[in-house]
Amino acid sequence: MNGVWICTEDWGDPLHAPSGCRQRAKRKPSVPDALFNPTAAAALLDFFALAERLKTELRHSWLSNDRQESVAEHTWMMALMAVTLAPSLEHPVDLGHVLKLIIVHDLAEVKVGDIPVFEVSDRKNAKMEAELAAISEIQAMLPEESGKLITSLWHEYEAATTVEARFARALDHLEVQVQHNLASIDTWEPIEHDLVYTKMDDRCAYDQGLREMVQAVRGRAERKLTEGGFDIAALRGRHGFVPKEPKDSQIS
Incomplete structure (x- = not known):
């Protein structure tokens, strides 16, 4: 260094x-000289102003006080989950790198917006292409090294070939269900009842610690659904679900 x-x-x-x-x-x-370059400083301030949109971009998730969640709030909870779950992972990670991946993973949404996982639309079909263009635009507005770093982290997250990226992507899906469990059942779409049995497992199956967390999160979701008058047995049957640990997989 x-x-x-x-x-x-x-x-x-x-x-x-x-x-x-x-x-x-x-x-x-x-300290890099670029920090004292007025042009670079202005570019960073413009980037921060753009990134601030994630504080106002709303997701299809609600908070416990019935307010709709922002993308930035989702990212914050993912980061907190990373810090607290990392010590229990079967496959160790570089926590600092995980946090970087989490911070940038939804950055393209400052231009593209948040699109729910269950949405069926033209914009959903064009999501990856639009996000690639957005990240390229963001890189172009930043000082060279900062732009390269942001772009590299975003692509690493999407590729999910490192254990850090796999952990971050698992948290992306876990956090959604954690937040849904805290919100009123009235805010859930019918399809989200089914996602309790499908959305978390694939991304978490590779790690014993994450599999155990999935079971705990699903247990609370089922309790919430039961209290809301929904038939858990029917939901389980629809997905051929037996409440046991998902089949293990290997780190690539």
Whole structure:
């Protein structure tokens, strides 16, 4: 890592110095010149203004106070779930990298908007093409290195070939059901009753910790459906579902 060395005595209070600084020198990252480039700073501010749209872009999910959820709120909960579930995973991940993937995974929606998984429409059919174009536009507006990083992370998430991306994508589906369980059953579409038995498993099947989490989340969904007067046995039968762990799969 580029940077300069800082000795222990550079810290006014050694007790609050970063880990290891009292025993040895620590490398301090250098600050890229681009941060002090007015053009780059302006580009970043324009990007932040664009990204802010995720705070107002609404999803087909409701909160416990009957307010519709924003994309940014979905992303935040995914990040919190990543931090708390990572220690229990069968397949370890680089948590910092997972958080980066989560932060950018829905970034294209600043231009494309959120499209529910069950929607049948022309815009749903064109979703990937539209999101690819959106990410290219976002990259073009950013300083070169930042643009490359955002684009690389977004494509890694979509490809789902790394264990970090697989974990992030599993959380994307898990979080949806967690949030639905917290919202009023009146906000659920009929198709979402069925998604309790289909949406989470494929992305979570590769990891024992995630499979166990799916069972816990599904259990609460079934309790909510039962309390709402819905026939759980019929739903299970429709999907040939037996409440047991999904078949394991291997990390690619």
